[in-house]
Amino acid sequence: MERQNPWLSFFVHLCALLLALFLLTPILWMLIMSVSTTNDLTTIPLRWMPRHIDFHRYVELLTVAENSAGEAFLASMRNSLAVATMATLGALLVAIPGAWSVSRSPGRQRLALYAVVATYMLPPVALVVPLYFALAALGALNSVFSLAVVYLSILAPFTTWLLKSSFDNIPQEIELAAMIDGARLDQIWRRITLPLAGPALATGGLFAFLLAWDEFFYALLFTADQRAKTLPVAIADLAGGRVSDYGLIATAGVLAAVPPVLIGFFLQKSLIAGLTTGGVKG
Amino acid sequence: MSLRSWLLLAPLLALMTFIIGWPLAKTVAVSFTDAKLLGGDVHWLGLANFQRVLAAPAFYEVVWTTIRFVLISVGAEFLLGLLAALLLDQKFHGRGIVRALMILPWALPTVVNATMWRLIYNPDFGAFNALFTQVGLIDAYRSWLGEPGSALYAICLADVWKNFPLVALIALAALQSVPRELRAAAVIDGAGPWSRFRAVILPYLIGPLTVAVVLRIIEAFKVFDIIWVMTRGGPANSTKTISILVYQQAFSFQQAGLGGSIALIMVLISALLIAGYVTILRKQGELK
Numbered sequence: 001m002e003r004q005n006p007w008l009s010f011f012v013h014l015c016a017l018l019l020a021l022f023l024l025t026p027i028l029w030m031l032i033m034s035v036s037t038t039n040d041l042t043t044i045p046l047r048w049m050p051r052h053i054d055f056h057r058y059v060e061l062l063t064v065a066e067n068s069a070g071e072a073f074l075a076s077m078r079n080s081l082a083v084a085t086m087a088t089l090g091a092l093l094v095a096i097p098g099a100w101s102v103s104r105s106p107g108r109q110r111l112a113l114y115a116v117v118a119t120y121m122l123p124p125v126a127l128v129v130p131l132y133f134a135l136a137a138l139g140a141l142n143s144v145f146s147l148a149v150v151y152l153s154i155l156a157p158f159t160t161w162l163l164k165s166s167f168d169n170i171p172q173e174i175e176l177a178a179m180i181d182g183a184r185l186d187q188i189w190r191r192i193t194l195p196l197a198g199p200a201l202a203t204g205g206l207f208a209f210l211l212a213w214d215e216f217f218y219a220l221l222f223t224a225d226q227r228a229k230t231l232p233v234a235i236a237d238l239a240g241g242r243v244s245d246y247g248l249i250a251t252a253g254v255l256a257a258v259p260p261v262l263i264g265f266f267l268q269k270s271l272i273a274g275l276t277t278g279g280v281k282g
Numbered sequence: 283m284s285l286r287s288w289l290l291l292a293p294l295l296a297l298m299t300f301i302i303g304w305p306l307a308k309t310v311a312v313s314f315t316d317a318k319l320l321g322g323d324v325h326w327l328g329l330a331n332f333q334r335v336l337a338a339p340a341f342y343e344v345v346w347t348t349i350r351f352v353l354i355s356v357g358a359e360f361l362l363g364l365l366a367a368l369l370l371d372q373k374f375h376g377r378g379i380v381r382a383l384m385i386l387p388w389a390l391p392t393v394v395n396a397t398m399w400r401l402i403y404n405p406d407f408g409a410f411n412a413l414f415t416q417v418g419l420i421d422a423y424r425s426w427l428g429e430p431g432s433a434l435y436a437i438c439l440a441d442v443w444k445n446f447p448l449v450a451l452i453a454l455a456a457l458q459s460v461p462r463e464l465r466a467a468a469v470i471d472g473a474g475p476w477s478r479f480r481a482v483i484l485p486y487l488i489g490p491l492t493v494a495v496v497l498r499i500i501e502a503f504k505v506f507d508i509i510w511v512m513t514r515g516g517p518a519n520s521t522k523t524i525s526i527l528v529y530q531q532a533f534s535f536q537q538a539g540l541g542g543s544i545a546l547i548m549v550l551i552s553a554l555l556i557a558g559y560v561t562i563l564r565k566q567g568e569l570k
Binding site: 009012013015016019020022023024026027029030033041042043044045046048093094095097098100101102104105107109112114116117118119120121122123124125126127128129130131132133134149150152153156157160185210213214216217220221231232235236238239240246249250252253256257260261263264265268271272 | 284286287288290291293294295297298301302303304305306308309312319366369372373374375376377379380382383384385386387388389390391392393394396397398399400401402404406407409412415416423443447451452455500503504506507510511514524525528529532533538541542545546548549552553556557559560
């Protein structure tokens, strides 16, 4: 192996340090803001390190009291969890048979997949007005369930595409052998395909969950109060509203970021497949 | 056999027809009328909405702002992503940690990212102002998001910070797929760093990098969240993109028909970009 030039090695380490700082500084600052006193955050020159660490905002946001910031925040977290879970399960329910079908049968089903892939990349503004009309007519605005159904328009195509490539990696011969032995399709699925695809299903589900957790546009338009507002909408309210405690806004941001960041680290190994499938919103 | 595979596909196709196909068709229909958001009489207008939109100088300003956002953000994400990937492909202490840190911006919810940068840019007490004043780069606090000259760039920086890791991670995976023997052979043959990059690494890199960039262009073109949270399209419309314009026309001004026609123009541009993306994927054999 080629011996490293010490200057080159120094340069590489320096660049790596700069990159790490660039990645970490904004998040670190949000964390510091969340535990600094309001006084420390509103002085000039700014105090970078808080004089004492103050967790009261975490307590405030995580305890329920009548008409408090915590009540609204916890309600939105509950709504986000409910919407993301329902939408993810619904997406898997239609994506598993759909993806399997496309993976196993060449031909026109693939064209159907192209169509699905292409349509889900369309801007949401192209669908939002009719969806609003329909939900209003059905009296279904401001509902966690309706929002989950709308989210299927993003999650179902995405999950189908991701699962299709996972099914492609499961040798068809195993399924054929079982079929020759007289197994029915539901038996093949339960005993062979789904167990083999287990990790891929989990990954697909987590990616779908992240997409739903992140969604803002539909949530902003289709929800109105604590019964359905999701975390992104609640945080945007805080950031754009009357709240003058910057630390409280930072704390809400930190809390909303914890689940997706944990999932992100967990997904590290399978990230590339999800990223190229378009597992991010602009 | 074929019937069964269509039956398995049916729930997905039915759902897509119901929540994508139908609304899209309805948007097309609405855009030829004067429909209001809250109901009332609806009249057929023919192409009047489109004529009105395409005759308004303000529309072209919004389109230009969108294009600038796409070019600046995606351009910087491409450059920074490529450099970070080349760096992470080197051997150094702590490589695993830096690679893991790349996940952080990507995983941070878009609205949290926008809120975080809004706090950082705060005109009265923000860290950006504090840092640059304390090191002497600026002499007075500024309203980075409140001035038409700087707002779009400030948003772009926030967007680049969140999205360059996506490009970097895709490029890094491509770099690591270059066979070791090939790199070693090029070194033995005496190829310099630049010709090694061009002849050995670039062929492996170009495909995935194109996918990543086109994907980012499609996403950046429909940008709404980050701008809505940071500036709502202001100040003086300097950060107003097409998605924000549709939102304002259809929901703030309740002109569903006019909003629909702008959305439709946007769909046509998006469709071109998506067609390009699907063509690239097919060429690379990703969509078999």
